[in-house]
Amino acid sequence: MPPHSKFCAFLKMEEAEQQNQDADRIQAPAVSVIIPAYKVAAFIRETIDSVLAQTFADYEVIVINDGSPDTLELERALEPYGRQIRYIKQENQGAGAARNAGLRLASGRFVAFLDGDDVYLPNFLEEQMQLIQSDGGYDLAYADKSDFGDARLFANSEADPAKGEVTAEDLLCGRSNITTSTVLARRELVIDTGMFDETLRNSQDFDLWIRLAKNGARITYQPRVLLLRRIYVGSLASDSMKSFEGELRVLKKTRLRNDLTAAEVIALEETLGRRQADMEVARGKRSLLAGDYAASITSFQLANDYFHSLKLRLVLVCLRIAPGLLQRVYKLRPT
Secondary structure, three states, X not given: OXXXXXXXXXXXXXXXXXXXXXXXXXXXXOEEEEEEEOOOOOOHHHHHHHHHOOOOOOEEEEEXXXXXXXXXXXXXXXXXXXXXXXXXXXXXXXXXXXXHHHHHHOOOOEEEEOOOOOEEOOOHHHHHHHHHOOOOOOOEEEEEEEEEEOHHHHHHOOOOOXXXXXXXXXXXXXXXXXXXXXXXXXXXXXXXXXXXXXXXXXXXXXXXXXXHXXXXXXXXXXXXXXEEEEEOOOOHHHOHHXXXXXXXXXXXXXXXXXXXXXXXXXXXXXXXXXXXXXXXXHHHHHHHHHOOHHHHHHHHHHHHHHHOOHXXXXXXXXXXXXXXXXXXXXXXXXX
């Protein structure tokens, strides 16, 4: 082949490759909805159907089976969706690793992290896309949520988020509580910030939000309920001990940073003390139910050293004079 022919062939190859890249960009969705799946076979259809029912249609759905023991049931539930979703399996590594796997596969400019047992309201993506692109553009937008499911467990739900733009101090002091399933974020910034810390089995999301805020991300809150969060026995939101333990690990990790402001350090230390006391209350209740009254007294006393609560003082008195009666009364409680 003459040299000019080879060059023309090369140009055609380059042109074809460029066309393929352009086509990929054109076809890439605006949003990648990442759904980690672990023991959610009973709920996954309702979750996916809530995405497919969105008023905003420019998205892809990525489901990551994180080594779930109900894989057979899960895959049976996913089968009708065919090419409407992208599905991958991996060994069990935790929710953070599953979301990271989804981030690596995602092609959307924005990513949404929907737990496999939660449900979007139909306008979730539309409302969040409008918000994240407003006021010069935000990097992460989250919304309010409403809990449903086992009402006996709602007491363990987090407080509603604060309004307005969110800082690292807001996150550290607990003024803003971001529910992961309500998040829409810029994919590149999440990746550049290091994604989810896979060494954390719980509260990887809390850790990521702090790191994003410290990385300069603009975070804002949608003061509308756009998600239904399912609460049931076995869900993380129903287990206060796991939630407190996870948050404490994140706070202790964050404490090692050398770029915290004085206000952020104060907020962190105050929350650390409060969460340790919260965990002692949860541990005291667990010990009480198990009949370990001495351990229960120790935990409630440690909690009261922080809270100085009349209610806790009364609990301690009852534990010392009538622990069996207190246990029976507590077992009759709805939560």
